[in-house]
Amino acid sequence: MPTDRVDLPEFRRLTWRDVDPATRPHIGSAELTKLVRSLPPAAEVPPAGTDWRLADLWWDRMTEALVERLGEWVVGWQHTVVMEDYPGRGVIPIWWSVELPITTPDETLDRLAEAVMAWHELTVELATDARGRFAAAAPPTTDGTGDPVAWRAVKAPGISRSDPGRFTSTIPYPRNLSWADVDPRGRDFDPATVAAAVAELVTAGNIPAQEADWRLRDLWLESVSIGFAERYGLWAVGWRWSVGEGDLDGGPVGHWCCFSHSVTTPEATAAAVGAALIEWRDWLEDIAERFDRFLPLAVDDLDGWERAVAHLVTAVGDRTQYDSGWYGCCTTVLGWFLEAAGIAPGRREELLDHAIGGRFASWVEPDRKTVASVAELLAGQVAGA
Known part of the structure; x- marks a missing residue:
């Protein structure tokens, strides 16, 4: 072709x-x-x-x-x-x-x-x-x-x-992954193996040219994600969830932006891909550690829920730099927290919609009052208050 x-x-x-x-x-x-x-x-x-x-x-x-x-x-x-x-x-x-x-x-x-x-x-x-x-x-x-x-x-x-x-993908968007999909605990990962894994997936012969049709570039990126998923697990597909207006918009990864900015020489491209995967894994481990600070939580522990939600909103905002679409990553992480806390799947989306409901916006860091309001609303909904 x-x-x-x-x-x-x-x-x-x-x-x-x-x-x-x-x-x-x-x-x-x-x-x-x-x-x-x-x-x-x-x-x-x-x-x-x-x-x-x-x-x-x-x-x-x-x-x-x-x-x-x-x-x-x-x-x-x-x-x-x-x-x-x-x-x-x-x-x-x-x-x-x-x-x-x-x-x-x-x-x-x-x-x-x-x-x-x-x-x-x-x-x-x-x-x-x-x-x-x-x-x-x-x-x-x-x-x-x-x-x-x-x-x-x-x-x-x-x-x-x-x-x-017909516009189907064989891999999920990171926002659609569950905490069960990405929880790093119990999933061995050795960063020292990444360079070799990337070398098999990113070669001078398979990287499309910058001027290539966007569909060929997209297919190549997906092939890298598939290779990572087969090697490390489904969690690895989040390596492209870049900060700001990158490939997937609004994520926590800084080592990767998008094809047009991050693909250069084969060597530099491979290094960027590998660094992005490791960074994504580090982020998941960081999130897991933050979850452990607050869980388990009783459903009626309003103060505990409020502290946890406010903490996570701020952590995600700082990592994503409150850039384009950052609130999508925030919603995902809060959903993961609800899952880790044992909240039933059917309630999570409803709880998040009610608590966040358009209160966050791209390129805007919410003030402390807004964060506190979101935390209070979500805690109250969890407790059934």
């Missing part, structure tokens, strides 16, 4: 002049199918089950080849329009992403040709609104462009939908 970036015209920026079927030669289904099969990327259809990032990149390469042959209008094959009763807006046109599965090469290419033809036919319909689906949803006034009423109708809502189910 080539590592070069694929730059496609932005669908949302297309004008009627870009998609008007009257401005392009007619193409029939058989001719379009033949064209799709002749494009260079058509010889490299990924196998079924390919990671969604590699599959997406291949679809983009096919679209890029289609744009070169047919024009910018063709990027619209990835979209269709349906009429939906949208809350507060009535029945309006909504753009939906077209999701095509990768199966056999023949089926995959045929489906792509069908999707391109469906988009062409939709533009033909938009030229006249022959089926009367869209005109009623058009803005009440014209915009002076002379665009068809149906086109103005489908562009006006600016609402689109897609199926997030």
Whole structure:
């Protein structure tokens, strides 16, 4: 799979002049199918089950080849329009992403040709609104462009939908780990083994170039996390939870930021990755030690709960520097504390929502009164007061 970036015209920026079927030669289904099969990327259809990032990149390469042959209008094959009763807006046109599965090469290419033809036919319909689906949803006034009423109708809502189910990861986001997943006690870890583990995962031959497509960079980062998880356990995937606006935003790790800033030479990159893993482990051990200062706690020990919560909020804030998204890490650590204290899973999220409820914000260190209020609320909820 080539590592070069694929730059496609932005669908949302297309004008009627870009998609008007009257401005392009007619193409029939058989001719379009033949064209799709002749494009260079058509010889490299990924196998079924390919990671969604590699599959997406291949679809983009096919679209890029289609744009070169047919024009910018063709990027619209990835979209269709349906009429939906949208809350507060009535029945309006909504753009939906077209999701095509990768199966056999023949089926995959045929489906792509069908999707391109469906988009062409939709533009033909938009030229006249022959089926009367869209005109009623058009803005009440014209915009002076002379665009068809149906086109103005489908562009006006600016609402689109897609199926997030395909954007899956084989590893969890650190915020979704439980304390049982990350508790360092009983999990042996020798920092001296990290350099060797990293050397197997981070090599000059497998690091994508800085200019590589973001999906290839993301896949590489995930492969490192998978390697760590297989070697050390699931807890290790938190090595990328960086301070501020890094890869995962709002975490406690300072040795890693993100691909664009932390990936340099292979040697320096390997050193940064290894240091980040060790730092993450040190943070978990620090948290465990802090938990031990307060636990066990009786549910009616309001003073004890208040001291523990205030202490943990401050500890997380100091570590994350109260930077972008720091409150996410704070909520996670408090959730871990509730878990370690034996609070039932079903209650934890409710307790945290009630206690924090928007009181923390990015780049803002809460004053002592706010921290005390959160601690008091959470303690009171735990005690059932």
